[in-house]
Amino acid sequence: KPNAGKSTLINQLIGEKIAITSVRPQTTRNIIRGAVTFDEAQVIFLDTPGILNLTQVKNLVDRHIIEEALKSLEGVDLIALIVEPFTVSPEDRFILENLKNIPKPVFLVINKIDKIKPHELDSIKREYETLFSFAKIVPISAKKGTNLSILMGEIIQHLPLHPAYYDSDFITDQPERILVGELIREKIFDLTHDEIPYSVMLKVDQFEERPQDLIYIRASIYVEQASQKGILIGKSGKMIKNIGSLARKEIEKHLGCQIYLDLWVGIKKQWRRH
Structure with missing residues (x-):
C-alpha cells in the first residue's frame, strides 16, 4: 500500500x-x-x-x-x-x-x-x-x-527449499548509477511540495571516477513546466543547492568516498503522458 x-x-x-x-x-x-x-x-x-x-x-x-x-x-x-x-x-x-x-x-x-x-x-x-x-x-x-x-x-x-539464487555477499541488483539517481530524487521529495516531486524525471548523465578517490556525478533533473523549474532551482539557486548538498552527503555515505555532484534542471513537457 x-x-x-x-x-x-x-x-x-x-x-x-x-x-x-x-x-x-x-x-x-x-x-x-x-x-x-x-x-x-x-x-x-x-x-x-x-x-x-x-x-x-x-x-x-x-x-x-x-x-x-x-x-x-x-x-x-x-x-x-x-x-x-x-x-x-x-x-x-x-x-x-x-x-x-x-x-x-x-x-x-x-x-x-x-x-x-x-x-x-x-x-x-x-x-x-x-x-x-x-x-x-x-x-x-x-x-x-x-x-x-x-x-x-x-x-x-x-519459503520453499531451493538452492541460493545469489552469492552470500549479494545485496541488491540496483546499479550504483540508478541508486544515486534515487538518492537525489529522495531529497527532492524531502524539500519540495505539492506536485513538484511527482513531476520530476531524473537521469544520471555521468558517473566518473577521478584522481584522489573522487567520483564526479552529473545528473539532469527534468520537470514538465517552466514554473516547476523555477521552484526547483529556487531564489538565487538556493533550493537546488540544498538538494545537491543533502544528496551529496547521502551518496558519499553510500559509496564510501568523496563525490562532486553537478545538478542541472531542464524541461520536458508532458513526459508522464508518454
Whole structure:
C-alpha cells in the first residue's frame, strides 16, 4: 500500500539502504530487488511501488508502474502486504481483491504500531481478517525495529527449499548509477511540495571516477513546466543547492568516498503522458 513504510522495512531487513524513503506516498517508482543471506536461508525481497486502484491513476507512467507491480507478484513465493494501523481503506480493498487471484501465501504486515494502542491493533486485525485469509499477521514498527526478527523468522519458515539464487555477499541488483539517481530524487521529495516531486524525471548523465578517490556525478533533473523549474532551482539557486548538498552527503555515505555532484534542471513537457 502507498506510504505504508515498505522501503523503510526493506532497508531495515537487509541492513543497507537500497530503497529511498519519504513521508509522501508513491515515492518508489521501480521494483527494487534486495537480498539477505543467513546460514540456513537466503531471502530475496522485491520492493514494489505502492499499488493504487487503476481507475484513480491519471497518467500513463503511473499506470505502467502499478501494472508492473501487480505483475511482479506472480513470480514470488510469498507476498507481504504492508499496511498502516488504521481502518481498511478503498486502496486496501482493491489490493486484497487482486491478491485473491494469486495462489500465493499472503502475510499481513501491520506497520507503525508504535502510533496506536494495543486494543486498536486487535480491532484492525479483526477487520482485515473478515476480508482475506492471511497466512500470517505480523504487527511491526519498521522505524523502531519492533518485531522485525519475528517477521524475518516467519518469512523464512514459509519459503520453499531451493538452492541460493545469489552469492552470500549479494545485496541488491540496483546499479550504483540508478541508486544515486534515487538518492537525489529522495531529497527532492524531502524539500519540495505539492506536485513538484511527482513531476520530476531524473537521469544520471555521468558517473566518473577521478584522481584522489573522487567520483564526479552529473545528473539532469527534468520537470514538465517552466514554473516547476523555477521552484526547483529556487531564489538565487538556493533550493537546488540544498538538494545537491543533502544528496551529496547521502551518496558519499553510500559509496564510501568523496563525490562532486553537478545538478542541472531542464524541461520536458508532458513526459508522464508518454
